[in-house]
Amino acid sequence: MYDFLGAPGSLARGTVTVDVTNALRQGIVTLELEPGVMLDKNAICAQLGVSRFPVSEAIARLAEEGLVDIAPQRGSTVSLIRIADVREYMLIRKGIESEALRVLIGKHDASVISALHANMAAQRDAAQRDDEEAFHQIDVEFHDIIFTSMRLNKVKSVIDKTRANLDRARRLIITPRRLNDTIAEHQAIFDGILAKNERQAITAIRAHIDAVMIELFAFATEHPLMFADGAEFTANKDDFPFG
Template sequence: MNNHTSRYSFLTRPAGLARGNVTAEVTNAIRHAIVTLALPPGSAIDKSLICAELGVSRFPVSEALARLQIEGLVDIAPQRGSTVSLVRIADVREYMLIRKALESEALRVLIGAHDADLIAALHANMAAQREAAERDDAEAFHQIDIDFHDIIFRSMRFTKIKGIIDSARANLDRARRLIITPRRLALTIAEHQAIFDGILAQDQGQAIGAIRAHIDAVMVELFAFAREHPALFADGATLGSDSDSFPFG
């Protein structure tokens, strides 16, 4: 592999590509690279180098980029090529507001009707969060963080609600990864523990207040980051310094 091709060495070459699923596998590989910020916002995408790295023709790569354009992860400009889309803070604001409402309702439904299996799953998840933070493994922590919230949603058995959350996840995950620091990991653990404490106490008000405070805290940090690094965001230059950018509380 030459030095130019190695620019994309972080891409995971699908094992045993089968006829009919090549485009899906290539899409997954590029999406993962974008969501994990291996391909950062605003970076140019070289289709030829991706083809060489993944060992595929141009067609599945072009199709994959078209699919990712629909998901809002890629911008395709005629005659100018493809780039990784910038994160839109306005979209993240809406996604987080949706999560705030849905997760508050999930806790209202859950508390008082949960079983020992859910408590055991949350106990194990909290332990895994602390272990990942101690290793400073941000990627593992991110996945465990996602599962913490999924455990709560799975308890509701409302597949449509989980589908709404999952559909917003790719761009939301990009934004959240931008602010992952050891300090944010420690704060997230404390915020998750406060939610869990409310569940254990069977106190709806405590748990709902904790989850709303958690989402508010993440948004405060994300707005601050966007103001400091506006070039990573499609609408970063439009952010003011006001505190009314998100319905806090």
């Protein structure tokens, strides 16, 4: 069950707790550890060849990030995704990325344009290879390139703190069709940037975020038990500020 964590004794001395935290976070975000699954501390310790302390500390840190639920005397489980949280995070992203595009188009930085060109090519290559994990990372990089143009580290920090739960949610709806749709949506954003057309680019980024949320909402409607608030959110489907 925990083979994805690596081989026993593979962690570096002095950074064991950080490495265990990162490994477990990666497993949760990539859905190797599915929402709701119980975490077996003894099995994790055995897999990594470490004591219980770094594993307990790692789980505590992940609980602070909202990725793990700790129940006294009952153990720890991977937290269920909350649609309400994802909705708020995506609304924040919609606003921030719209402003980032205003900054980028105002500067039209040649190095950023070059990076976006390369990223779009990499997206198409990953989609052709049907490499979902590579595509996901390239997708994240596309948005990071836009954020970087703002040179506002605190803003990026806010986004990074929400990323783990957003990534979990987005992975649930990855399909070959979604990959192709994402490429088309990213190209529309890039076309607006290249045309130095602020309205075109911002309309495209908002449409992209809306499209992702509409698909995620449809998935949650069909699979409410995979979400902490699936039943509640489905019952209030009219309260949906996307699309």
